[in-house]
Amino acid sequence: ACSKDEGSDTPLYQYDSIEYDANRKILITYFSWGGNTQHLAEEIANMTDGTLFRIETVNPYPTDYNECTEVAREELDNGVRPELSSTVDNLDDYDVVFVGCPVWWHTAPMAVWSFLESSGYDFSDKIIVPFCTYASTYREETLAKIVELTPDSRHLQGFGTTGRNTGGMESWLRTIHIIR
Numbered sequence: 001a002c003s004k005d006e007g008s009d010t011p012l013y014q015y016d017s018i019e020y021d022a023n024r025k026i027l028i029t030y031f032s033w034g035g036n037t038q039h040l041a042e043e044i045a046n047m048t049d050g051t052l053f054r055i056e057t058v059n060p061y062p063t064d065y066n067e068c069t070e071v072a073r074e075e076l077d078n079g080v081r082p083e084l085s086s087t088v089d090n091l092d093d094y095d096v097v098f099v100g101c102p103v104w105w106h107t108a109p110m111a112v113w114s115f116l117e118s119s120g121y122d123f124s125d126k127i128i129v130p131f132c133t134y135a136s137t138y139r140e141e142t143l144a145k146i147v148e149l150t151p152d153s154r155h156l157q158g159f160g161t162t163g164r165n166t167g168g169m170e171s172w173l174r175t176i177h178i179i180r
């Protein structure tokens with residue numbers, strides 16, 4: 001239960017915080033199946049005045065939980081990059097990009113891999129801020145995966161919470177100086 005992703009030996013984040021700047025343009029991208037991550041993303045957007053962007057797949061995941069876990073497992077095992085149906089068409093406008101998702105099978109859902117690997121996006125000049133929701137395990141591995149998928153970006157300390165619990169979110173945003 002304590003297996004670690006490769007890469008987790010290296011520091012997760014380059015920056016504990018950045019200088020506060022009221023003019024930062026903030027994009028909050030997220031994938032959510034059951035609504036928990038969407039809830040957290042919306043709370044982050046409220047606090048930061050950021051813009052929300054939902055990562056969506058062409059083929060929706062089963063609404064049944066067990067079926068969804070099976071599809072997710074198969075995608076992970078086979079390294080499938082599901083095709084996405086939503087696109088950010090003005091990524092250039094933003095300098096801070098939050099990337100959030102649920103923990104799926106100890107890591108980020110493959111849709112997040114598709115998103116961050118998209119050839120149409122250049123994240124290299126972005127500050128990436130990972131966040132996730134989970135039931136009980138693999139928070140750090142999932143945040144680390146988001147960092148690993150954006151190797152050319154700078155990273156701020158991430159945040160993970162269980163279910164729709166947003167306790168700690170505001171102090172995290174203050175700690176990293178995204179809000180004052």
Ligand SMILES: Cc1cc2nc3c(=O)[nH]c(=O)nc-3n(C[C@H](O)[C@H](O)[C@H](O)COP(=O)(O)O)c2cc1C
Pocket residue numbers: 031032033034035036037038065068069070072073101102103104105106107133134135136137138162163
């Ligand atoms: C396919 C699948 C795999 C999951 N794997 C994990 C896991 O490895 N560890 C964990 O703590 N929770 C796991 N969960 C629970 C979700 O991470 C948790 O319920 C999350 O808050 C759901 O976010 P959402 O409502 O935005 O989809 C899994 C859920 C699903 C559907």
